[in-house]
Amino acid sequence: MPRTGRRPGPNTTRGHILDVARRQFALAGFDATSLRAIAAESGVDPGVVMHFFGSKNGLFQAAVGWPFDPGPFTAQIAEDGPDGVAARLARAFLAVWDEPTTRAPLLAVFRSAMTQEAAALLLREFLVRQIFARIAGLVDGPHADLRANLAAAHLIGVAVLRYVLRVEPIASADIEALVAHLTPSLTGYLDNRPTPP
Amino acid sequence: MPRTGRRPGPNTTRGHILDVARRQFALAGFDATSLRAIAAESGVDPGVVMHFFGSKNGLFQAAVGWPFDPGPFTAQIAEDGPDGVAARLARAFLAVWDEPTTRAPLLAVFRSAMTQEAAALLLREFLVRQIFARIAGLVDGPHADLRANLAAAHLIGVAVLRYVLRVEPIASADIEALVAHLTPSLTGYLDNRPTPP
Numbered sequence: 001m002p003r004t005g006r007r008p009g010p011n012t013t014r015g016h017i018l019d020v021a022r023r024q025f026a027l028a029g030f031d032a033t034s035l036r037a038i039a040a041e042s043g044v045d046p047g048v049v050m051h052f053f054g055s056k057n058g059l060f061q062a063a064v065g066w067p068f069d070p071g072p073f074t075a076q077i078a079e080d081g082p083d084g085v086a087a088r089l090a091r092a093f094l095a096v097w098d099e100p101t102t103r104a105p106l107l108a109v110f111r112s113a114m115t116q117e118a119a120a121l122l123l124r125e126f127l128v129r130q131i132f133a134r135i136a137g138l139v140d141g142p143h144a145d146l147r148a149n150l151a152a153a154h155l156i157g158v159a160v161l162r163y164v165l166r167v168e169p170i171a172s173a174d175i176e177a178l179v180a181h182l183t184p185s186l187t188g189y190l191d192n193r194p195t196p197p
Numbered sequence: 198m199p200r201t202g203r204r205p206g207p208n209t210t211r212g213h214i215l216d217v218a219r220r221q222f223a224l225a226g227f228d229a230t231s232l233r234a235i236a237a238e239s240g241v242d243p244g245v246v247m248h249f250f251g252s253k254n255g256l257f258q259a260a261v262g263w264p265f266d267p268g269p270f271t272a273q274i275a276e277d278g279p280d281g282v283a284a285r286l287a288r289a290f291l292a293v294w295d296e297p298t299t300r301a302p303l304l305a306v307f308r309s310a311m312t313q314e315a316a317a318l319l320l321r322e323f324l325v326r327q328i329f330a331r332i333a334g335l336v337d338g339p340h341a342d343l344r345a346n347l348a349a350a351h352l353i354g355v356a357v358l359r360y361v362l363r364v365e366p367i368a369s370a371d372i373e374a375l376v377a378h379l380t381p382s383l384t385g386y387l388d389n390r391p392t393p394p
Contacts, residue, residue, distance in 0.1 A: 114311045114361055124362045132364070143378075149358055149367035150378055157354025161346055164311055165321045167329070170346035181340070181347055185382040 014052050017042045021063040026121040030060060030129045057130070064126045065112075067105035068096065074134040085138055086151075086186035090179045093155045097163055098175060107163065110156075127152070139190050147189040154185060211249050214239045218260040223318040227257060227326045254327070261323045262309075264302035265293060271331040282335055283348075283383035287376045290352045294360055295372060304360065307353075324349070336387050344386040351382060 020042045024033045035056045039046040053059035061069060073096070077088045096102040112119035136148035158178070161167045170178070217239045221230045232253045236243040250256035258266060270293070274285045293299045309316035333345035355375070358364045367375070 111311050114308050114357075120362055124364055127362070128364060143366075146366045146370060146374075146378065149364055150355070150382075152364075153354035153358045153367065154351045154382070155354065156357050157350035157352065158347070160311075160353050160357065161350045165317055165324070167321055167325060167346055167349075169340075169343045170350065173343060177343075181343065181386075184385050185347075185351070188381050188385075189378075 013042075013044060013048065017044065017049055017052065017059075018063050021059050022118070022122055025060060025063055025125055026118055029125055030056075035059060060126060060130070064122055065105055065109050066126060066130075067102045070130040070134075074131060078134065078138055082138060082140070082191055086190050087179055087183045089135065089151070089190070090155065090182040090186055091175065094158075094175045094178060097159050103163060106159075110159075110164075135190070151186050151189040154182070154189075158182070210239075210241060210245065214241065214246055214249065214256075215260050218256050219315070219319055222257060222260055222322055223315055227253075227322055232256060257323060257327070261319055262302055262306050263323065263327075264299045267327040267331075271328060275331065275335055279335060279337070279388055283387050284376055284380045286332065286348070286387070287352065287379040287383055288372065291355075291372045291375060294356050300360060303356075307356075307361075332387070348383050348386040351379070351386075355379070 017038065021033075021038050024038055024041070033056075035049055036046050038059065039049045042049070049059060053062055057069075057071070073092060077085060077092055080088070097106060109119075109123060113123040114120075132145075132148050132152055135151065136144050139148050141147075158170065162170050162173075214235065218230075218235050221235055221238070230253075232246055233243050235256065236246045239246070246256060250259055254266075254268070270289060274282060274289055277285070294303060306316075306320060310320040311317070329342075329345050329349055332348065333341050336345055338344075355367065359367050359370075
């Protein structure tokens with residue numbers, strides 16, 4: 001393809017790759033999208049994509065605008081097994097939302113998804129592949145995916161009331177008080193094992 | 198005040214009253230805002246406001262864009278007392294969100310609140326005064342307001358995943374299946390009475 005202007009600089013190239021990645025991930029889903037195909041449509045070598053984003057997961061995270069790597073986040077929730085997973089999930093979720101440097105980009109991601117269909121598609125694919133699937137992997141018993149959805153729904157609703165609408169008393173409640181209130185409900189979804197006698 | 202153009206027609210007058218009402222309710226709250234003050238700032242007689250909106254509650258509902266009267270909605274959830282209140286709340290909430298004629302305006306209200314600070318203030322005042330306070334009135338025991346917030350947060354999060362992001366399986370789940378899954382969690386928040394022996 002003949003170029004008619006100046007060769008785009010690194011920031012332009014990075015932004016262009018992200019635009020292509022957003023469209024491909026939203027349309028085809030994470031599994032069916034390859035880093036190679038995104039590089040090809042962006043008109044760059046796959047090595048350039050690797051240079052900017054490190055991996056397909058890193059590119060997906062950057063395309064969504066998610067402010068942290070969900071791998072270590074979910075691994076930390078899972079690492080001690082099913083006991084206490086509900087409290088660890090609630091505490092980890094509230095910690096990233098209470099921290100202003102992660103809250104601001106998370107709010108931006110959810111605001112875009114609430115108002116733009118393409119952003120909603122992309123966020124759905126990201127949540128399902130990178131977060132909910134890993135949480136559902138910790139859940140035993142029937143309807144594990146639905147119960148993981150319900151646990152996620154509960155936490156997302158807490159974020160809406162606490163950080164967007166700032167309804168009291170939930171907006172000013174102490175994190176540990178919230179964890180204590182949320183744990184029985186989340187345990188009901190995540191831990192379907194019979195109560196020990 | 199001298200008028201320089203044509204006298205505004207009923208639609209313009211109605212829209213103008215709503216603009217004034219949105220600002221006054223958001224700034225001063227529901228209790229401190231009077232229908233008379235809204236009429237005065239709108240340059241109309243209070244009877245004109247009553248003619249369009251019927252009551253201060255009706256004006257508040259129209260200002261927010263809420264698609265149904267929250268009075269009968271919460272009365273129906275409360276009418277049989279605390280037994281079964283969690284299931285009635287979940288079923289009533291999902292019914293108004295599943296119905297396209299109420300879902301579309303509810304989505305518009307939440308979209309505005311997610312992206313505009315003034316709309317978020319107005320929606321918060323409406324939810325707290327017209328819905329959460331009535332739900333909290335059904336809740337016994339300590340932290341009733343926080344527990345009513347948590348129940349509301351759970352349901353709002355379900356709406357985000359089911360109707361906005363359309364995550365599966367929660368997006369396609371049967372209403373009664375969702376009610377069955379939500380009831381233990383909502384009961385934990387709304388009904389703090391000791392379990393009968």
